[in-house]
Amino acid sequence: MIYAFGRGMLPWEKESAARHLPTYVAGLVYHAGIFAAIALALAQAAGIHLPNAAVSVIRISMAAGLCVGAGLLLKRLTKSQLRHISCPDDYAANILVDGFILAGLLSSWLPAALPVFHVAAIVTFLYMPLGKIRHCFFFFYSRFLFGSYFGRRGVLPPKRAAKA
Numbered sequence: 001m002i003y004a005f006g007r008g009m010l011p012w013e014k015e016s017a018a019r020h021l022p023t024y025v026a027g028l029v030y031h032a033g034i035f036a037a038i039a040l041a042l043a044q045a046a047g048i049h050l051p052n053a054a055v056s057v058i059r060i061s062m063a064a065g066l067c068v069g070a071g072l073l074l075k076r077l078t079k080s081q082l083r084h085i086s087c088p089d090d091y092a093a094n095i096l097v098d099g100f101i102l103a104g105l106l107s108s109w110l111p112a113a114l115p116v117f118h119v120a121a122i123v124t125f126l127y128m129p130l131g132k133i134r135h136c137f138f139f140f141y142s143r144f145l146f147g148s149y150f151g152r153r154g155v156l157p158p159k160r161a162a163k164a
Helices: 015-019 021-046 052-078 080-085 088-109 111-127 132-152
Strands: none
Touching: 021 052, 021 088, 021 111, 052 080, 052 088, 088 111, 088 132
16 A cells, blocks of 8 residues: 555656656646645635635646646647547546636636636536546545555565666
8 A cells, every 4th residue: 555655656666657757747737736726616615714825825736737737738739649549538628627727726816706616616526427537536446456456465566677
C-alpha cells in the first residue's frame, strides 16, 4: 500500500511518465487546479466561508490548472500522434473540466458568476461516472487493489536490475 500510494506514483516508477516528464508535471498541475475547483465548489455548497489566504491558493491553483489544461488540449489538437489516439471523450472531458475550472475561477472574483459555476460543477459531477474522468471515482480503489494484490505477492516495490 505504501508503495502504491507513495513511491509508485512517482514518474520514474511509471514507464510512460518517465519518458514524458513535462506532460507528467502538467498533469499534476492540472489535477491540482481541478481539486482546487472541487474544494471551492464543496465549500460554497456547504456555506463555508474560506479565509482570504485559502481563496488565494485556490485561485492560483485554478489559474495554473486552467492554463495547463488548455495547453494539454492544444497539444492533443496539434500533435498528429495524439490526435490519432484521441476519441471524442478525450476532448469533451478536457473542455468540460476546463470550463468547470474557469467558472470556479470567475466565481471566486465575481459573485454573479456563482450560478454558472454551480451549473458547471453539477454537469461535471454528473459526467464523472460516464466519461473519461471516471478515474476520479476509481483512483483510490484501483491503487489499493494494485498495492494489495502485488504487494502480497512480494513484487512491490519492484527490484532494480543491477547495472553491469
